[in-house]
Amino acid sequence: MPEATDSMMAAHASTDLARLWDTVVGGDLAFVMARANAISVGSANAALATHGLKVRSYSVLALAAAGTRPTQKELSEFLKLDPSQIVSLIDQLETRELVRREPNPSDRRVNVVVVTEAGRALYEQAREATQVAERSAFAALSADDLTTLASLVRTIANSTD
Known part of the structure; x- marks a missing residue:
């Protein structure tokens, strides 16, 4: 990739890091x-802190709230986290009665993660907070640029599935 562009330099000219x-x-x-x-995650974590969540726990809660009934293995693969990290995140959310594990009807040896009523309510509040944080973190981009960026990053993120 070429050296940093002039616009990048201009955006950072007022800092010692230019x-x-x-x-x-x-x-x-x-x-x-x-x-x-790091900037995006830091902003989201700050917004989620008032809800007792971080990006990782919020992601598990959001996927459960979407009604997808993900398995722990699916969560691990989708979020690119070690299975032990997923177990810990679900345990934390379960302790707060935000999600619960249920047997998968198609394979009772496997659990799926489902949201509770309290979890859904917290998710909705946390989602609003993450949207505000996202607008702030990406404020330097136009709406069109943000749409393009989201599409490109999603293509990269989805290319290994």
């Missing part, structure tokens, strides 16, 4: 995506 954007790292797509992700 000189770092003019390096190979500043133009490295993996670094830039990781940095943007």
Whole structure:
């Protein structure tokens, strides 16, 4: 990837970090995506803190609230988290009575995760908070650019399934 663009430099010219954007790292797509992700996740975690959630626990709650009845294995694969992390996240949400595990009707050896009434209510509040945080974190982008970015990132994220 080429060196950082002039617009990137202009956006960061007022900071002491501007000189770092003019390096190979500043133009490295993996670094830039990781940095943007850190900004986005940090913003979302701050918004979710008042609800006692973080991005990972919110993701599990949101998938359960979507009515998809995901298995723990599906959650692990979809969220790209170790199965033990998924178990811990579900345990935390279950302790708060936000989700529960139920046997999968098609394979009773496997549990699915379903949202409780309290979980759905919390999810709706948390979703509003994440939307506000997302608008703030991506405020530098136009609506069209944000739509394009979301489509491109989703293509990358979905390409390994």
